[in-house]
Amino acid sequence: MQQAGSLPAAALFSRIDFGQGAVAAISGGSDSTALLILLKNHFDRFLPSARLIAVTVDHALRSGSAAEARTVAGLCRELGIIHRTVAWEGAKPSTGIAAAAREARYRLLADVARDEGLGIVVTGHTADDQAETVVMRQARDEGPGLAGMAPATLYEGDVWILRPLLAERRSALRALLTANGHEWIDDPTNLDPAFERPRVRATLAGNENRFEDILATASKVAHEREDLSHRAAVLIGRHASRLAPGLIHLDPAFAAEADRLAVLHVLRVMLAVVGGTSFLPDNDRAAALFAMLSAGTGRATLSRTVIDVRRAGIFLHREARGLPAPSMLSGGAVWDGRYRITFDDGVAGCVIVPSGRTKARESTAPGGDEAPASLFRAAHAVEPAVWQGGTCLGSPGEPWQLPGVAFVPVVAPFARFLSGFDLEVARAVSELVGASSLPMPPLKAPAGSKATANA
Known part of the structure; x- marks a missing residue:
C-alpha cells in the first residue's frame, strides 16, 4: 500500500523491537484501522517472518457490535491478516462502564497475546486521545496522571501494550485511509454526551492552541515523572533493605536526603508495596506522616502499613488488621x-x-x-x-x-498496569522485595539518547 508522506510506517515503528510479532487491537474505527494497515505494510517490508494478529474485542454493549466485528474480520481477510474476535462475556456493571470495558479489553487482548506466544499488544491511541485523557485527568486533579498515556505500558508483568501513534493526529490517519480507499466504522458512543470522553472531545474541537498546550503539558509532566522515578530508584538502592519477608528497613540517612520529592515518592511506593495496596497513599497524608516521623522516633499506620521509626531507621511491615480469611x-x-x-x-x-x-x-x-x-x-x-x-x-x-x-x-501498585514513566522505581522495588524480574521494554532509545526508552 502506498503510504501518506507524513505517516511512513518505517518511522512510526522503527523504535519497536517486535520480536516474534504482535497483536494489533482493531475496533474498526479510523485509528485502529489505520494502525493495522500501517503495521501490515511494516511487517511485509521489514518483518516477513513475524506474526501480525488482529484482535477485535466485542464488548456486547451495542446491538451492532457483532456485525462490526464481522466487518473487521472481512477487512483482515482482504489484507491477509489473521483475525480473532473475542467477546466480553458476563454481567456488565451499571456504573463505570467505560472503565470496566477498558479493563476487559486489555485483559482479553493480553490473553490472546499469551495464547499466541507473543508479548506485545499494539493499540491505535492518537494525539487526540492523549489530549482528551489529559483534560479528563486535569478535571480530577491527577497530578502525575497529566503525563497522559505512556508509549508503552507493562500489563500484569508480561505483556507490553504499545501506543506508537501517540504523536499522530486522527485527521492524518483518516486522510491516509481515504487516500488509499479504505473506510472505517464510526462508533456512535464516541459522540454520546452521556460519556465523559465525547464531552471532552467536543470542547477541544477546533481549538488548536489549547490542544497544543495540553500536549506540551503532557510531555513536560512525563519527563518530570520519569526523572522522579529515576531519583527514587537511586534512593531505594542506596537506603532500603529487606531484612526478612515483609520487613523493609530504610536507614537513618534516608530521612536526611535533600531530594524531598524523591524521598516522599519512595515512602509512598514502599507503603503501597508493603501494605499490598493498588494505589499509592495520598501525597498530603504521606507528607504529613513523614514530617511527623522525621523527628526520629514514632509509630503510625498508613495504607495498611505500620511505620516504626527508631534510631536505627524506619521499619515497615504490614499491619495485623484486615488480613485475608483462611x-x-x-x-x-x-x-x-x-x-x-x-x-x-x-x-x-x-x-x-x-x-x-x-x-x-x-x-x-x-x-x-x-x-x-x-x-x-x-x-x-x-x-x-x-x-x-x-x-x-x-x-x-x-x-x-x-x-x-x-x-x-507482588509489587501491588505496579502489578496490573506499569506505566513506563514509573519503570525505574518499579524495577528497584521489585528487586528489593524479591518479586519477579520485569522485562525490558521493546522500545529502543531515540538516536543520540543515553536513556532507556520510556514504557
Whole structure:
C-alpha cells in the first residue's frame, strides 16, 4: 500500500523491537484501522517472518457490535491478516462502564497475546486521545496522571501494550485511509454526551492552541515523572533493605536526603508495596506522616502499613488488621495484594492463613542488631502460612515441607498496569522485595539518547 508522506510506517515503528510479532487491537474505527494497515505494510517490508494478529474485542454493549466485528474480520481477510474476535462475556456493571470495558479489553487482548506466544499488544491511541485523557485527568486533579498515556505500558508483568501513534493526529490517519480507499466504522458512543470522553472531545474541537498546550503539558509532566522515578530508584538502592519477608528497613540517612520529592515518592511506593495496596497513599497524608516521623522516633499506620521509626531507621511491615480469611490454595491467585501463589500437584486439603502471633513467636529472628526481635515477629505474624490438617507446611522465608509451593512477592501498585514513566522505581522495588524480574521494554532509545526508552 502506498503510504501518506507524513505517516511512513518505517518511522512510526522503527523504535519497536517486535520480536516474534504482535497483536494489533482493531475496533474498526479510523485509528485502529489505520494502525493495522500501517503495521501490515511494516511487517511485509521489514518483518516477513513475524506474526501480525488482529484482535477485535466485542464488548456486547451495542446491538451492532457483532456485525462490526464481522466487518473487521472481512477487512483482515482482504489484507491477509489473521483475525480473532473475542467477546466480553458476563454481567456488565451499571456504573463505570467505560472503565470496566477498558479493563476487559486489555485483559482479553493480553490473553490472546499469551495464547499466541507473543508479548506485545499494539493499540491505535492518537494525539487526540492523549489530549482528551489529559483534560479528563486535569478535571480530577491527577497530578502525575497529566503525563497522559505512556508509549508503552507493562500489563500484569508480561505483556507490553504499545501506543506508537501517540504523536499522530486522527485527521492524518483518516486522510491516509481515504487516500488509499479504505473506510472505517464510526462508533456512535464516541459522540454520546452521556460519556465523559465525547464531552471532552467536543470542547477541544477546533481549538488548536489549547490542544497544543495540553500536549506540551503532557510531555513536560512525563519527563518530570520519569526523572522522579529515576531519583527514587537511586534512593531505594542506596537506603532500603529487606531484612526478612515483609520487613523493609530504610536507614537513618534516608530521612536526611535533600531530594524531598524523591524521598516522599519512595515512602509512598514502599507503603503501597508493603501494605499490598493498588494505589499509592495520598501525597498530603504521606507528607504529613513523614514530617511527623522525621523527628526520629514514632509509630503510625498508613495504607495498611505500620511505620516504626527508631534510631536505627524506619521499619515497615504490614499491619495485623484486615488480613485475608483462611482459604484454599488457588494457583496464580494473589494473596493480600502481596504474594502470588504457585504450586505443583499434591496440595489437596491445604489452607492458607496468616501466620499469626503464635507461629511468629516460634520463629527465630535473624541474628545481628539490624532490628529488634519484636519487629521480625510482627512482620512474620502477617505473612501467609500453608497448613494441611494440623500441620504447618511453611511460610515465605522458611523451608517448605510441601515441594513446589511458592509465594512470589507482588509489587501491588505496579502489578496490573506499569506505566513506563514509573519503570525505574518499579524495577528497584521489585528487586528489593524479591518479586519477579520485569522485562525490558521493546522500545529502543531515540538516536543520540543515553536513556532507556520510556514504557
